[in-house]
Amino acid sequence: MLDTAAETAPDHRPAIVICAYDADEAGWDPVEDLSGEPWSPTGARTVAVPGGEPDALAEILIAHLGDPRCRGLLLIGRTxxxxxxxxxxxxxxxxxxxxxxxxxxxxxxxxxxAPAADIVRALNEAGLSVDTSSDAEDDAGSYLLYRVLSSLPEGFDTPAVGLLRAPENEPDAEVQRAVKVAAEAMARHLAPLPRSRAS
Structure with missing residues (x-):
């Protein structure tokens, strides 16, 4: 499921899928410059999945996590x-x-x-106020989080899956900064792929 066609050499970095699930969400743009290459944290690479209809999107995200090279998913939404x-x-x-x-x-x-304590710590250190919540919101984000988590096989090698919500009126620049900080915190927990997985 991961896009490897453009790669000229094997990439041994684990992948983190980043998905702003609302198709109208403009706060997260993975491409920072004219290169067309998505931003990636140190030690990992990102795969951007655009938002869309929740049932179809759930299937796409589940398929990505079925690829052993994909070690994380960060859903992005609003609260x-x-x-x-x-x-x-x-x-x-x-x-x-x-x-x-x-x-x-x-x-x-x-x-x-996802490593919640580390993500919260990293966001706070970056000057971004954040809290954790066990309360699900009645939207596609909660639906997707459940669909993806309940599809994961039991086992030691479970991918990191999390949902980060930005305040409804948070400026796009701050959303971008928060997504990067959260993805970097997730990437610090990911080991390089074994060569058998990366090739």
Whole structure:
């Protein structure tokens, strides 16, 4: 699923998918300059997935995480419940409209696997106010977080998956800065890929 066609040499860096799930969200632009290359943190590379219809987007994100070279996913969205950045650390088994359970066989709650304490610490050190929240919001972000987390196989080698929400009126430049800080914190926990995975 990862785009390797443009690579001229094997890239042994693990991939982190970054997805601003709302198709109208302009706060995260992975390409910083005219090179067309997406920004990447030290020790990892990013794969930008554009927002879209939640069911189709969930399948795309699950497929990315099914690739052993993909070691993380950072969902990006907005919150109407806070004036600070918010790291959502769990999602509930609810349908997209929030009316009923998404699945009768899935767990009631799925916990995010991203290194929450390190992300919060890094954001605070960067001068960005952030809190963690166990409360799911009734939107595509909570739905996607649950769908992705509940699809992960049990095991030691679980990818880092998290959802970072920006305040509703946060300027795009601050959203970009927060996404980079969070991705860098995630990347610090990722080991280089074994050569068998990277080739």
């Amino acid at each position: 109407r419940r806070s004036t600070t950045f918010r790291l959502q650390i769990r999602a509930e088994n609810r349908s997209l409209d929030g009316v009923h359970r998404l699945t009768s066989v899935g767990p009631a709650i799925a916990r995010a696997t």
